Amino acid sequence: MWKLLVVEDESIVRMGLKYMLDWEKQGIAWQAEAASGDQALDIIKQERIDIVLTDIQMPGMNGLELAKEINRLNQNIKIIFLSSYDSFAYAKEALRLGCIDYLHKPTMDEQELQQAFSKVVTMLEESHENKQPAVAPRDNSSLLRLLDSYTFPHDLSCLGPHMQELQNGFWLVNFRRRDDAVKEKESNSELRFISLKHLIEEYVMKTWGGLVFHREQREIIWLAPAKPKLDETSLDRAKYLEGIKQKMLELLNMIVMYSESRLFYDVNELPDAYMETLMKLPVNEQSDNFVARRAKEFIDAHLLEELNLSLVASRIHVSPSYLSRIFMREIGENFSDYMIRNKIEYAQRLLRESSMKVYEIAAAVGYMNPHYFSKLFKERTGMTPLDYRNR
Template sequence: MWNLLIVEDESIVRLGLRYMVDWETLGVYWKAEASNGEEALRMLDTEPIHIVMTDIRMPGMDGLDFAKQVKMKYPDVQIIFLSSYDNFAYAKEAIRLGAIDYLHKPTMDEREVAGAIGKAVALLADTPAQQPTLTGDERNLYLLSLLDKYTIPGNPSLAELETEEFQQGYWLTAFRKRDDAVQAGEDSGHLKFLSVLYLIEEYVSKDWGGVVFHRDFREVVWIAPAAAKAGGIGHSERGKYLERLRLKIFELLNAPLIYSSSSLYGGLEQLPDAYMEVLLQLPVHEQSDNLIVRKSKAFVDNHLLEDITLAKVAAEIHVSPGYLSRVFLKEIGENFSDYLIRNKLEYAQKLLRDTNKKVYEISAEIGYTNPHYFSKLFKERMGLTPLEYRNR
């Protein structure tokens, strides 16, 4: 779609134009409206605009002065003039400024408007450097539409996916945060996801390339060319590359991810098949929770008020403490001891809020025989002493 800006001081004229023709069938998106030249110039500085339809006579800056400035700053923008006056001098000046058409408002009809837009679209399509520009959100939505056989366009096209690097095909990977990882608040979780998205994009752009986008701020999708930019990274190395990326994200952002990747595909019309292959391979239910971790978490939940240690849990599920510690950190993204303390202190907060029990009673109830140690630990983790937390 090519973005259209209407510059017209009469709101009734703008309204009439909007519904005079079916813009989308002409390949045009009604992007913005302005009531004068100054406002329109500000819009051009912030919005990707390809076609401008502007009145010649407006208060303040008139259409001719406005067009001169547009052509100086944005020479590829196509301009169509509107006028209530059938004045040859205006038309002559409009043509000199590079306008592609001059429409007489009192007599113009749907056919004339469509014809003028057709000229603009044809000129834009013939300009190699000028392609329809999408905002970040529009680009993301378009890329998502390519992943579903019910929404993919009839002739899918995106310049980023039609470069030389994609001539040998592509493969697709989806990354998701583990459902059972430490949960953050809504705002911080959103920011954490964006950090993961940007890090993946930066990491892959250096040595592999491709396109990175997201689904609802829950999943990162990477469409990668068949061959990496850097030498020595071939088909058999993809798994190792993805694992290095996963570990890098965990190391820098403490964000445990799971991922799945597809085999090699060719045309863009096969993107839904590639994405479906990825979804079928993604771990389901508790997202590949290791059986050992599931058992250890269940034991902690059932014995939270007792004096639990890593060694006790390891003995209960018949593994070594060292192995349990490594697996727990890998699967959950949190040390076993931190997981245990976090759950105990969350329970202590509930008791402080909902009961009148003394601090030493709560300490003993959750398995800490030394109330001073409990108070110190509580303040280190929560920033308040137990009494301060209760009385705030």
């Protein structure tokens, strides 16, 4: 395992980075953390370190000065820089010092971080002739498909060993940060969200079990079995959720809100459970979210009909411009992209599970011109409908 040292003066950012990737699957051991350049140098002098991930802006010795000292001590250590500023001057100096990558914190995501470390691991493997298997990072996209009736998978293998316990009943909880809470720095937003997800997951796994996943940086979804993992008949659901809320406030100074579904007994009803949580989110705290979810519910119920933004807006009694703005912010994509994505995913399902002809499927999802449908399908999936069916 390649040993990693993370140098960042904010502890909440270090925590977010720690749980942003499954480091062991990358062939990397999270060896040590430092809050300053001086601490980092002390660690490097005492322990074997292969990779340093360091912020550039820190009190005292900054990341660039630290890199100079690292190069003086051990030129085999690979360095990746983090910065809150998209500065050409910083990037130029970082490249001069031989850094492997320069990541912009406000826009950095899991994929970008994983790619940077894959590059570093490849370089270390080549230089040390010690090949390690490359393993893809953890991905929760297959679990997200369970939340929408149009993308619900035929194969439920993504539930793994949890399938059996969920067949005895389950409930869904949707956690979100309060929109009216104090805003954190933009550069730390994603890392704080990852910290929140990790702590919720750690908390519920100890006593209740189930699965925890997320939708972008908006929602943390907990799919919980009907009965807790520990045999505690006194474990009250409402008190348990309030306990999670209080724990997040104590540990992360984050105000979270949540909504829960009733008990369900058929895993095929997961989309219904999810929609129930969305519609129960407190209206007085997130009215924009409530409107966006009402719109999503209407679209999902009428997806195969002829819909447009103005029609949906009129049905939920808001203006089209307002709906367009908050739909993008709350759902994570614009109205038309959401419609197209869901129609294409539903078409994929029909191609897999039915013998319908392509023109019939095109008509079924609202495209009377099969040539236009095929063109759109290829743009979205990289293959024609027939290629998709025959793959």
